[in-house]
Amino acid sequence: MENQVGTKSEMDLEINQLDLEQSRNEHFFALPNGISKWIAINILKGKEEKNIFIVYVMIDILLTTVPLAIALYALDGRVPDFFTSFLGLFYVLFNLFIHARSFILAFHYSTHTPIFNRKWNFLKHINTSILCNLFGMPLWTYYAHHIAMHHCENNVIPHDVSSTMPYQRDSKLEHLKYMLRYVFLIWFELPYHLIQQKRYKVATRCLVGTLIFFISIYYLFQLRPIATLFVFILPTTILSFALMEGNWKQHIFVDPDDPENIYKSTYTCINTSTNSLNFNDGYHIEHHENPGIPWHCLPKYFQSRIANYAEQDGFIFTNIGSGQVGRLVLNGQLEQLADRYLNVGQKIRTKEELVEEFKRRLQPIDPSRETEADFV
Template sequence: MHSNLNQFATQINQIDLEQPRNEHFFALPTPFSKWLITNLLKGKEDKNIFILLVTINILLTSVPLAISLYFLEGRINSFLVSILGAAYLYFHLSTYARSFILALHYSTHTPIFNKKWRFLKHINISFLCNLFGIPPWIYFSHHIAMHHCENNTTPYDLSSTMPYQRDSKWHHFLYMLRFAVAIWVELPYILFLKKRYKLVLRSILGESIFFAVISFFFTQSPIATFFVFILPLFVISFAMMQGNWKQHIFVDPEDPTNNYKSTFTCINTPTNSRNFNDGYHIEHHKNPSVAWYRLPEYFQSNLQEYVENDAFIFTGIGSMEVGSLVLNGQLDTLADYYLNVGQKQRTKTELVTEFKRRLICIK
C-alpha cells in the first residue's frame, strides 16, 4: 500500500504543482522583484514574493483610489461620488478581497520579512486590513489564538461550525450574522476567559481605533467612508465566515477534533492558484507552520494518513464550490468530485450517506 501510494502521490495533484500564481493583479519588473526577494524576504524565499505583490498591488491601486474618493467628495456632485464609490468598491473587493485575506492569513502564520524589514508587516496588519473591514491587530487573535488553538471546537472557538446543521441555509446565515454583530464583544471576552490578557487589550485597542476613525471620517466625508470602510466591513465579515463555514462544513460527530475529519482538501482546481493553495485545508490545520507553497508536496507526503483517517479529498473543485453544493442539496453531484486514494470503499449512495452524517449538528 505504501509504495503504491508513493507512486500515486507524484501525480495525484500535479496540476497544483505546475499552476502559475494568479493571486496578484499585476507583476513587477523582474529586477525589482529579485531585489525584494534578496533584501526583504526571510530566507530569501522567492515564492513569498506573491504575497508581497498583493500588498504592493493594493498600495498602488486601491489606496490612491480610496484617497481620491475623499478628495472628490464635496468638490463634485454627490451622486457622481456615489457612482465612483460603487465602482471603487467593486474593483477593490473583486480584485483583492480573497487574495489579501489569504496573504494576511499565511503571512500571519509564517512571517515573510527578514528581521531587518519585519516592521513592514504592519502595512497589512495595521493599515491595509482596515480597507477590508478588519480592525488592526485583531486577525492574529481571532484566527490563531482562537480558531487554530481551539481547532473548530466549542465553546472556545467562536467560529466553530460544530453547533450548526451545516447543510442548512438558515443556520449558515445565523452563523455569519452572529460573527458580524457579536464578534467585537465575544472575541475579547473569550480571550479573557483563556487568560490571554495581552491579546484582549490588543483586540479592544484595535477595535476602538478602527471604529473611532470610521466615525470621525463619516462626519467629514460620509459617502467616501461608506464605500471605503463601512460596506467592506459588512461584506468581508460575511465573506470570511462563509469561507470558514464551507471549509469546516464536514465534521465527523464521532471524532470532531481529528484534523482529517473536521475539514477536507481540494486539489487540482484553478482556485488553488488564486488563493495561495487554500484548498489544502487539512494540511494547514495539521501543521499551520507549513508555508503555503509547500502544501501540495506536504499533501503528497502524508497521503497514507488520509487513508488511515478516512479523510475527504475532492479533485477539480474548490472549497467554496464544495460548500455551495452542500448548501444547495447537491450531494450526488459533489460525490462525483470525491477522490478515493485508499480510504474506505463506498458506493455513491454510501458516500452521500457519509456526507450527511458529517453535516449534522454536534452539541
C-alpha cells in the same frame, strides 16, 4: 463493488500535479524582474522567494486601492454627491472582485509565517495595521481571531466562537444565522473568549484595535460620509459575511464522533485552478495540521501525508474548490460532490454510502454530549 467512487487505483496517478505546476494568479500585476529579484534577495525571509507573490498583492493594493480611497475622501463634498457615489461604487466593486480574496489569503499566510527578514520586518505593519482596515478586518484583530482563537481551538466549541459544529451545515438558514452571529457579536465574543483563556495581551490589542477602527469610522463619517460609506462601512459589512462564509465552507464537514480530529473537521481540495488564486488554500487539512508550513509547500506536504487520509478517513476532493464544495452542499447536490471525491486508501464506499457519510458529517454537534472516547 459496483458504483464505487474514488477507487484506490487512483493512487497511481500524480494526484496533485496541477497544484505543483500551475502558475500564480493571485496578483493583479507583477513588478519588473530586476526589482522582484532585489526584493527576494534583500527583503524576504530566508529562501522563501515565492513569497514575492504576497508582496505583489500588497504593492498592487498600495498602487490602486489606496489612491482610490484617498481620491474618494478628497472629492467627497467638493464635487456632486452623484459623482462621488459612482466612484465609491466602482471602488467597492474593484476592491472586492480584484483584491479582496488575494489580500485576505496573503494576509492569512503572512500572519502565520512572517515573510520579511528581521531588518525589514516592520513592513508587516502595512498589512496588520493599515491595509487590513480596507478589507473588513480592524487592525490587530485578525491575529486574535485566526491564530489565538481559531487555530488554537481548531473549530471546536465552546472556545472557538466561530465554530461550525453546533449548526446543521447543509441548511441555508443555519448558514445565515452563523454569519449574522459573527457580524453582530464577534466584536464582543472574541475578546471575551481571549480573556477567559487568559490571553490578556492579545485581548487588549484586539479591543484597542476594534475601538480605534470604529471610533475612526464614526469620526470620518461626520466629515466625509460618502467616502466613509464606500471605503470602510460597506467593505467591512460585506467582507464580514464573506470571511465567515469561507470558514463555514471549509469546516462544513465535521465528524460527530471525532470532531477534534483535524482530518475529520475539514477537507482538502486539489487539482483546482482556485488554488492558484488563493495561495493553495484548498489544502486546509494540511494547514491546520501544520500552520507554519509555507503556502507554496502545501501540495508537497500533502503528498507526504497521504497515508494519514487512509488511516483517518479524511475527505479529498479533486477539480473543485472549497467555495464550490460549500455551494453543492447548501444546494443539496451531494451526489455531484461525490463525483469529485478522491479515494487514496480510505474506506471504500458506493456513491450512495458516500452521500450518507456526507450527511452524517453535516449534522449539528452538541458540545455537552459524551462519546465513547470520554470513557476510555
